[in-house]
Amino acid sequence: RAASLYALWLGSHYVVVVNSYRHAREVLLKKGKAFAGRPRTVTTDLLSRGGKDIAFASYGPLWKFQRKLVHAALSMFGEGSLALERIICQEAASLCETLSAAQDTALDVAPELTRAVTNVVCSLCFNSSYRRGDPEFEAMLEYSQGIVDTVAKESLVDIFPWLQIFPNKDLALLKRCLKVRDQLLQQKFTEHKEAFCGDTVRDLMDALLQVRLRAKNSSPPAPGLELTDDHLLMTVGDIFGAGVETTTTVLKWAVLYLLHYPEVQRKVQEEMDQKIGLARHPHLSDRPLLPYLEATISEVLRIRPVSPLLIPHVSLADTSIGEYSIPKGARVVINLWSVHHDEKEWDKPEEFNPGRFLDERGQHIHSPSPSYLPFGAGIRVC
Template sequence: MLPLAALLLCLALLCAWGLARRRGPMGTGTGRLRSLPALPLVGSLLQLAGHPQLHLRLWRLQGRYGSLYGLWMGSHYVVVVNSYQHAREVLLKKGKAFAGRPRTVTTDLLSRGGKDIAFASYSPLWKFQRKLVHAALSMFGEGSLALEKIICQEAASLCETLSAAQDAALDMAPELTRAVTNVVCSLCFNSSYRRGDPEFEAMLEYSQGIVDTVAKESLVDIFPWLQIFPNKDLALLKKCLKVRDELLQQKFTEHKEAFCGDSVRDLMDALLQVRLSAENNSPPAPGLELTDDHLLMTVGDIFGAGVETTTTVLKWTVLYLLHYPEVQRKIQEEMDQKIGLARHPHLSDRPLLPYLEATISEVLRIRPVSPLLIPHVSLTDTRPLPGRAGPAHPLALAQLPALRGRDPRVPGRSPGQDGAVPLPGLGAAEVHARVPPGPAPALAGGQVRRRAAGAEVSGEGQAAGGLEGGLVTGTPRIPCDGGVG
């Protein structure tokens, strides 16, 4: 009887503690931040269960809780940002306060405990590492010129492959992936791959495994103690990371052995050179030492982010252009008129090709690479917004469309059951593009304004043969017959 009473008392205290923690401080503002109902231990997870597309569930919940609301993922308090105004407040005006990154099981494995840039929290070491990476990128190839040369070479090779298979069925997905991978490999390692290369195939396999398992709101990230139990996703991630680490270590060892300060062949050489120069100028302060792991994880960041994101955008672009041939024709006419047939387009031609810019931006608008940004965590005892009280040190989870001021479902359209809508064709759109400074080859969605000439944009109500707009988390499958998968 006594053990049962003790157990009931513990449960009652646990419930009281959980409710008190979820109530949070009231603050001095106009009201508390509205939050989803929460239970001890599991938090608000029951409200999210049964919804595989988390971003759409979070978006729909704002109809009840507002565009800024809170929820509990286990013991972690999360502020969900669904509007541009709130995203600007949390991520820009309070950028330094929310410059941290949450520590999770999968991201710690990926970054060797936060030794990269993407998943490391804001700190003096992170600032120093980022500064050296910027210096290395500036040193290698005089800015964007070397990168543009690499891209042009791979684009020409891709065109040759497509021309050779012009009269036959061709699955473009692996060709696009190989071209993008070669660009990033040339930038990082000064190497490239051909079809069927075993190292290239291993790289594709581990990259896909990492994308499928890291930061996917898995339970092991919410409840780290679950990693003591068998977990297929965690086992797959560890297997893929082992392959990645062996490849990166091999490349790094080769570069260290052949390193010569007089010649910088690629980004890895540039990182070694910048670290050596920094050490020679002045010994690093305590806590600011950059180890080999920091350099390896930095290259891993560039490789992982560059390949997956660019390949995804290219796949969606090709898929949409297959279903909107009128857009293809307008792009071709613009290039023929402004550039001609004597040469390939260059980065400096961007101001001459506003319709092409708008097309890229439209794809990025409708099919973002990821609907949710990497979570930010508050480094100070701050509140999400002035006048909104809530628990201290929250995580901020922002919807990417919120930064572009749009709904995942295009306004004015009737979304399907999953919140998706057909892609509006660009048609006779009059494009006004503002080309920002910098070497980036594509504009963000918010930097292009599209205005219909006369009435609506042509193709506004056309369904694209099952091709859905809105938001997705994966990449399209492009079958060899050109259909939609």
């Protein structure tokens, strides 16, 4: 046992907790394939229909093939695309109008941020946008929150699977939320399959259908490498679930820190006024012009990581971390909170300081320390 690494038994599961960036990088990068597995749990099996998504699926040829096709789809309709930027700008403008209209009254910004982000992800995935109060939209918000509240709990049923034979409020809530999710996803998927035209890509679901069709046409799938409708549905569910929760969490923390550090808020505003001006909205292409804003976002991701504990990995063979032997089948948890608050790597880690992500010329440093891993790293990087 060492301060940077320790092990414990959770029921019959041997769990190794990694607290240092050196060991974390060894697990994620140096020995990424050896630790590329995912644990099978009751809740994640329900969530992913037995591991048919990307996040919780077992590592192997099918997972690699699926990930390759998803990357191809995202490159068609993902980060950096004009379509995505248009969607984000529309929702950002709508959010600003809501905030402006409430200047003289108290407003809980959390649900407004959640609505805005959910609408962006809905537009990205389904080419759908919703007004406040829309029943389908409210159902999405409700089931998303219900899934987060149950899966993120690390329920005892995941440690002792036999407990699922007894009444379980969390498991019952998860099943109800998944029933609503599956009905909505199936409806959207059926509509997209019926309207699908190979030459027109309206959204991410169309893009996934197109790359699957191209893969089939280019060469017959090898045995065990065919992506079913379930795989596509769970992939969209992954993107929807992870995209909404993570982005909303980052925005909530960003708002909170800007409120508590008005001098940082003022510098961000001054930079945007000087570099962008008041005549237009900022664009993704403006990011190089806004190093202090970029540094502020990076610092939010450091001081309050989206996932303080990364999704557990599983060792696929007998291996080691540092000088310690790790048996096959061990669950390995990266304690990202500890990594991002290591006093040996970060000066006053509990202090919110965007300046740590700026060089002497005031330019943004993407990773001032090897212990900065906001999205994980390696084969299973977010």
